[in-house]
Amino acid sequence: MTIHPNSIEARDKAYHLHSYTNARALERDGALVIERGEGIHVYDNAGKQYIEGMAGLWSVGVGFGESRLVEAAAKQMAKLPYYHTFTARTHSPSVELAEKLIEIAPVPMSKAYFTNSGSEANDTAMKIVWYRSNALGKPDKKKIISRTKGYHGVTIASASLTGLPNNHRSFDLPIARVLHTSCPHYRAFKTEGETEAQFVERCAKDLEDLILKQGPDTVAAFIGEPVMGAGGVIVPPAGYWEAIQKVLKKYDVLFIADEVICGFGRTGEMFGATTYALQPDMMTLSKQISSSYQPISALLINENVYQPLADESAKIGTFGHGVTAAGHPVAAAVALENIRIIEERDLVGNVRSLSPKFLARLKSIADHPLVIEYRGVGLIGAFELVPREGFAAGQLGPKLFGYLMEEGVISRAIGDSIAFCPPMIITDEQVDDMFDKVERGLEKFAKELTA
Numbered sequence: 001m002t003i004h005p006n007s008i009e010a011r012d013k014a015y016h017l018h019s020y021t022n023a024r025a026l027e028r029d030g031a032l033v034i035e036r037g038e039g040i041h042v043y044d045n046a047g048k049q050y051i052e053g054m055a056g057l058w059s060v061g062v063g064f065g066e067s068r069l070v071e072a073a074a075k076q077m078a079k080l081p082y083y084h085t086f087t088a089r090t091h092s093p094s095v096e097l098a099e100k101l102i103e104i105a106p107v108p109m110s111k112a113y114f115t116n117s118g119s120e121a122n123d124t125a126m127k128i129v130w131y132r133s134n135a136l137g138k139p140d141k142k143k144i145i146s147r148t149k150g151y152h153g154v155t156i157a158s159a160s161l162t163g164l165p166n167n168h169r170s171f172d173l174p175i176a177r178v179l180h181t182s183c184p185h186y187r188a189f190k191t192e193g194e195t196e197a198q199f200v201e202r203c204a205k206d207l208e209d210l211i212l213k214q215g216p217d218t219v220a221a222f223i224g225e226p227v228m229g230a231g232g233v234i235v236p237p238a239g240y241w242e243a244i245q246k247v248l249k250k251y252d253v254l255f256i257a258d259e260v261i262c263g264f265g266r267t268g269e270m271f272g273a274t275t276y277a278l279q280p281d282m283m284t285l286s287k288q289i290s291s292s293y294q295p296i297s298a299l300l301i302n303e304n305v306y307q308p309l310a311d312e313s314a315k316i317g318t319f320g321h322g323v324t325a326a327g328h329p330v331a332a333a334v335a336l337e338n339i340r341i342i343e344e345r346d347l348v349g350n351v352r353s354l355s356p357k358f359l360a361r362l363k364s365i366a367d368h369p370l371v372i373e374y375r376g377v378g379l380i381g382a383f384e385l386v387p388r389e390g391f392a393a394g395q396l397g398p399k400l401f402g403y404l405m406e407e408g409v410i411s412r413a414i415g416d417s418i419a420f421c422p423p424m425i426i427t428d429e430q431v432d433d434m435f436d437k438v439e440r441g442l443e444k445f446a447k448e449l450t451a
């Protein structure tokens, strides 16, 4: 890329520190400038069109350029651009959204609490777990278990819950009282000759052993994504969640379902909890709640969590927690309109009806000699490349990602897996278009490797 000194790329290099980016590589190579979006497509500043095969960050469910969300934002902006929800104030967008979320929740929930990001929602979940244990007179019941390769965010608490090395290394994380149990990726972690059912049993036993080793009276909660996203699109094997939930119930451990990616249709049901018959006590929601048109997240809590919290707040005099933009009226109005669109256009039905094709195309890619496995459910999936001599683990994925970009498809390289999570408005033809391009990119990549 040639970069003109006054270009947006040059100014970006000069002034902007990027998330999840090698800062030295950015100084050298610059960033890709995305200028606009329409439907499932985005366009860079040279006019090149890409299929946004990741819906941004697993999030733009209704696609780009949705005018109803623009209008909802403008209307609310004109009426009440901001008000807070501290000290017993409220406004109708936050009330309506809370009511809507409780109405569509897959299990009985009591209250919705608003934050701005998935990280903050999970941070809040963790604080509420501690607050509740204190309220119940169990000050030692504070440990939280998540999983290796789980992703729950980047704040000090939520990054600790995240089970990925890049979120811990050099940040001095995880913090105390956060523990990690095994990841349910059968192919990667099965032992010699172990069946899927035996693997599931072992995952549940690992969790039980950890709880017993720590002491059940010290373990307060478990957090998990119904399907692991950023860890590589890891779809749990059959029976996994049933076995895990049995252990949680046995030791009185709360279950927090992190639905930040799965929520609002991604797995072919409104929530991943329905797809996998989960009975969470708390749920964190973000991303497709507003299709990322506005930053907003929500934490749903059931009565079992709410009642002690309410008692404790009465004892102390306040629930001393909250961010300035919690339940922001513009973000809440956009989220509400977004959920209306998902319902009216039956986008969850669209995910269900296109899923067989989406998965069949991934399966056929997995027949390629370079590919070891595909994984997926609904409209979220990935294929993984066979390790190759001369390449360190995690080197092949980013290389193939580059080939797919050239073909005009934005995917995500997670190590040597290539993930897809397209906008839920995608059509049958567009699924084919995306994977035709992916296959062309894969062929070119294969040619380079053998050359």
Ligand code: PMP
Pocket: 057, 116, 117, 118, 119, 120, 122, 151, 152, 153, 154, 225, 229, 230, 258, 259, 260, 261, 286
């Ligand atoms: N939980 C999950 C499952 C996520 O995928 C993410 C974001 N990728 C988060 C939490 C954190 O959300 P945010 O980036 O909005 O803080």
